[in-house]
Amino acid sequence: MMLRLCLGSLMARALTVAMTIVAIALSVALFLGVEKVRTGAKASFADTISGTDLIVGARSGSVQLLLYSVFRIGNATNNLTWASYQDIAARPEVDWIVPISLGDSHRQFRVMGTSTAFFERYKYRAGQSLAVEKGAIMDDLFDTVIGADVAATLSYAVGDPIVVAHGLASFVEHEDQPFRVSGILEKTGTPVDRTVIVSLEAIEAIHVDWQSGAKIPGQSTPADVIRQMELEPIAVTAALVGVKSRLQVFGLQRAINEYPQEPLLAILPGVALQELWQIVGIAETALIAVSAMVVVTALIGMMATIFSSLNERRREMAIFRAMGARPRVILSLLVLEAALMAALGAVIGLALLYAGLFVAQPLVDATFGLWLPIEPPSLREFWVLLGVVAAGAIVSLVPAFRAYRMSLADGMMVRI
Amino acid sequence: MHPFLICATCSEPSAIMCAASPILSLQHVHYHWQGRASFALDIPEFAVDPSESVLLLGESGSGKSTLLSLICGTITARSGSVVVAGTDIVSLSAGKRDRFRAEQIGLIFQQFNLLPYASVLDNILLPLRFAPLRRARVPSPRDTARMLCLNLGLPEDAITAQAGTLSVGQQQRVAAARALIGAPPLIIADEPTSALDAATQTTFLDLLFAQTRACGSTLLMVSHDARLAEHFDRVVQLSDVTLPQQTAA
Known part of the structure; x- marks a missing residue:
C-alpha cells in the first residue's frame, strides 16, 4: 500500500x-x-593479434617491438638477421614462423613483406582469420594484397598498379618495379587494414638496384631478370612465432632472449598488449x-x-x-x-x-x-x-x- | 478520586473503557511554545465521557489547534496529564504516541484532508496501516470501507475514484469514513464543516453522528460556529476550560 x-x-x-x-x-x-x-x-x-605465441625482433623494449611489428607505429632500431631467423625456425619447439619485413611505404600506408603463411597464421578477435574480400592472395612476385582502409582511402580496385616508395614519407620511389593489386582484405579493425602486404621476396626484389639505402645511379635490372635471381633476405624486421605446445613458450622465449649470436627479444603479445x-x-x-x-x-x-x-x-x-x-x-x-x-x-x-x-x-x-x-x-x-x-x-x-x-x-x- | 481508573474487567488498558471512566481527561495541563512565552495554554481540567458528543467552541487563535495537538500527542504538555482511553500519553515516547494516535483516535480536518492522488479506498485504509490493533478489529477492511462509504451517502463508484476528483463535501465524507474505520474510541473533528455550505453541513453532521454512534465512538468537535450546538450532547466554551492567558513574564 x-x-x-x-x-x-x-x-x-x-x-x-x-x-x-x-x-x-x-x-x-x-x-x-x-x-x-x-x-x-x-x-x-587485445584482439589485435591472437594465436601468436611470441613476437621476435631485435633487442629493444617489449612495447616498442609490439608497436612496430603489430601496430606499425615507430621503427625498428635493428633487424633480425636471416641466419638467426632460420636458427629459430629450426628449433624443435617452433610450430610455425612468419617473417615480417617493414621499412617501405605506399602513400601514407606501410608496406609489409611477409610470407603467405601470414594469411593463415595471423589471427585477430578471438581466432578470426584474415579473409580476402575481392581478388586473391598474391601469387606473383609483384603482386600485393592491401588492407580495407588502404583500398577505401586510395580507391584501389583489384588489378590496379601501385608503386612502393623507399622508406617512409620519402620521395624516392621504386618506380622500376610497380606492383599489381591482387587482393583486398576484409575490414578487421586491426592495423592490417592500413597495410600493403607484399611477399618477402618482393621486398628484396625492389631493392636489387639499391645499396645502403640509396639507388645505384643508372642501374635498372629488368623484372624478368629479377625473377630469375635468388631473392633471399639478409634480415627481416620481426617474426611471429607459434609453438607446438603452450608449455614451451617460456622456454623458447628465454632461449631467444639469451641467443648468443645476436641480441634478440621475444615477447608474449598478450603481456605486451597489457603493458601498452x-x-x-x-x-x-x-x-x-x-x-x-x-x-x-x-x-x-x-x-x-x-x-x-x-x-x-x-x-x-x-x-x-x-x-x-x-x-x-x-x-x-x-x-x-x-x-x-x-x-x-x-x-x-x-x-x-x-x-x-x-x-x-x-x-x-x-x-x-x-x-x-x-x-x-x-x-x-x-x-x-x-x-x-x-x-x-x-x-x-x-x-x-x-x-x-x-x-x-x-x-x-x-x-x- | 481519579475518574480515569482502569476498570478491572478490561484486560487491556488501551481497549475501550467502561462507561464510568472518561475517554479523555486533561488535568493541570500546561503548554507553551518554545521561545514564545507570550502564548501559553493552561487547562486545569477537561474530560469527555465515552459515547458522548461534545462541541468545543472557541474563536480562532484561542488555542484550539494546540489543544487538539496535545490530545493527539504531536506536541506534549510541559506538565500535567493527558489521558486518552486510560493511557497518559504525556509519559509515552514520541514513537509510541504516534502509534497510540493511530490506534485510538480518528481525525477529521477542516479541508484538504485526503491524499489527492490516492484512491478513496487507500485513503480510508491509511490509518489501519499504522494501527495493527485497529486493523485487527476490521476483519475485511475493503468491505468495511465500502460499507462506511455507503452509510455516509457516497456514490457506489466513489471508492475507486481518485480522492482529489471528488467534491469538497464528498471528500469530507471520505475523511469521516477514514476516521471511523476500525471504530477508534475517540473521533476528533477540527472544523470539519467550515468548508461546506449550510445544507451540506447538516447532512454531513447527521451522517457523522449516526456513524459515530454506530461505532460506539466518542465525538469531540472543535469549531467557532455556535449554530452547530443543537446537534451535540454537551457544548463547552474553550475559554471556560482554559485559564486566562498570562501576559509575558
Missing part, C-alpha cells in the same frame, strides 16, 4: 518526475555506453570519471526536485502524521520515492543503451573497426545500475531529513 501511495504521489507530479527520470536515464545510458566503448576498445585492442594498454588506459579512467560525474549531476538534479517539492507537500506529510505515521515513515517514503525514480531511470537508461547499440553497432564497426558486442548486462553493469539506485536513495536522504524535521515541527497542523 505504501508503494502504491508512493507511486500515486509520483504520478501526481508526472511532469517533473518524468524529467528527472529522463535525466537519470540519459546519464545512465551515457555511463554504460562509455563502459561499452571502453571495454569494446580494450577487447578490440596501461599507458593508453589513463584516458579511459578520465572517460569513466567524466561519465560518472554526469550520473552524479543527474542524481543531484533529482535531489533538487525533491527539495523543491517538499513545501507543497507539507500537507500530504501532515496527513500521514495525523494518521499515525511516525516521522521516519515520512523519511522512508521520500527515500523510497527517490529509489523508485532512480530505478526507473536506470532501467530506461539500460533500454536506451541497447537501442543505441542496435543502431550504432554496424556503424561503429564499419567506421572505427570497433566491435561492440550486444550481450545481456554483465554483472558489472548490474552493479553499476544497483549503485545508481543506491546513490539515488542516499542522495535523497538530505531532503528526506529535512522533511523529517519539518514533519516533526508541523505535526498534523499545517497552516498554509
Whole structure:
C-alpha cells in the first residue's frame, strides 16, 4: 500500500518526475555506453593479434617491438638477421614462423613483406582469420594484397598498379618495379587494414638496384631478370612465432632472449598488449570519471526536485502524521520515492543503451573497426545500475531529513 | 478520586473503557511554545465521557489547534496529564504516541484532508496501516470501507475514484469514513464543516453522528460556529476550560 501511495504521489507530479527520470536515464545510458566503448576498445585492442605465441625482433623494449611489428607505429632500431631467423625456425619447439619485413611505404600506408603463411597464421578477435574480400592472395612476385582502409582511402580496385616508395614519407620511389593489386582484405579493425602486404621476396626484389639505402645511379635490372635471381633476405624486421605446445613458450622465449649470436627479444603479445594498454588506459579512467560525474549531476538534479517539492507537500506529510505515521515513515517514503525514480531511470537508461547499440553497432564497426558486442548486462553493469539506485536513495536522504524535521515541527497542523 | 481508573474487567488498558471512566481527561495541563512565552495554554481540567458528543467552541487563535495537538500527542504538555482511553500519553515516547494516535483516535480536518492522488479506498485504509490493533478489529477492511462509504451517502463508484476528483463535501465524507474505520474510541473533528455550505453541513453532521454512534465512538468537535450546538450532547466554551492567558513574564 505504501508503494502504491508512493507511486500515486509520483504520478501526481508526472511532469517533473518524468524529467528527472529522463535525466537519470540519459546519464545512465551515457555511463554504460562509455563502459561499452571502453571495454569494446580494450577487447578490440587485445584482439589485435591472437594465436601468436611470441613476437621476435631485435633487442629493444617489449612495447616498442609490439608497436612496430603489430601496430606499425615507430621503427625498428635493428633487424633480425636471416641466419638467426632460420636458427629459430629450426628449433624443435617452433610450430610455425612468419617473417615480417617493414621499412617501405605506399602513400601514407606501410608496406609489409611477409610470407603467405601470414594469411593463415595471423589471427585477430578471438581466432578470426584474415579473409580476402575481392581478388586473391598474391601469387606473383609483384603482386600485393592491401588492407580495407588502404583500398577505401586510395580507391584501389583489384588489378590496379601501385608503386612502393623507399622508406617512409620519402620521395624516392621504386618506380622500376610497380606492383599489381591482387587482393583486398576484409575490414578487421586491426592495423592490417592500413597495410600493403607484399611477399618477402618482393621486398628484396625492389631493392636489387639499391645499396645502403640509396639507388645505384643508372642501374635498372629488368623484372624478368629479377625473377630469375635468388631473392633471399639478409634480415627481416620481426617474426611471429607459434609453438607446438603452450608449455614451451617460456622456454623458447628465454632461449631467444639469451641467443648468443645476436641480441634478440621475444615477447608474449598478450603481456605486451597489457603493458601498452596501461599507458593508453589513463584516458579511459578520465572517460569513466567524466561519465560518472554526469550520473552524479543527474542524481543531484533529482535531489533538487525533491527539495523543491517538499513545501507543497507539507500537507500530504501532515496527513500521514495525523494518521499515525511516525516521522521516519515520512523519511522512508521520500527515500523510497527517490529509489523508485532512480530505478526507473536506470532501467530506461539500460533500454536506451541497447537501442543505441542496435543502431550504432554496424556503424561503429564499419567506421572505427570497433566491435561492440550486444550481450545481456554483465554483472558489472548490474552493479553499476544497483549503485545508481543506491546513490539515488542516499542522495535523497538530505531532503528526506529535512522533511523529517519539518514533519516533526508541523505535526498534523499545517497552516498554509 | 481519579475518574480515569482502569476498570478491572478490561484486560487491556488501551481497549475501550467502561462507561464510568472518561475517554479523555486533561488535568493541570500546561503548554507553551518554545521561545514564545507570550502564548501559553493552561487547562486545569477537561474530560469527555465515552459515547458522548461534545462541541468545543472557541474563536480562532484561542488555542484550539494546540489543544487538539496535545490530545493527539504531536506536541506534549510541559506538565500535567493527558489521558486518552486510560493511557497518559504525556509519559509515552514520541514513537509510541504516534502509534497510540493511530490506534485510538480518528481525525477529521477542516479541508484538504485526503491524499489527492490516492484512491478513496487507500485513503480510508491509511490509518489501519499504522494501527495493527485497529486493523485487527476490521476483519475485511475493503468491505468495511465500502460499507462506511455507503452509510455516509457516497456514490457506489466513489471508492475507486481518485480522492482529489471528488467534491469538497464528498471528500469530507471520505475523511469521516477514514476516521471511523476500525471504530477508534475517540473521533476528533477540527472544523470539519467550515468548508461546506449550510445544507451540506447538516447532512454531513447527521451522517457523522449516526456513524459515530454506530461505532460506539466518542465525538469531540472543535469549531467557532455556535449554530452547530443543537446537534451535540454537551457544548463547552474553550475559554471556560482554559485559564486566562498570562501576559509575558
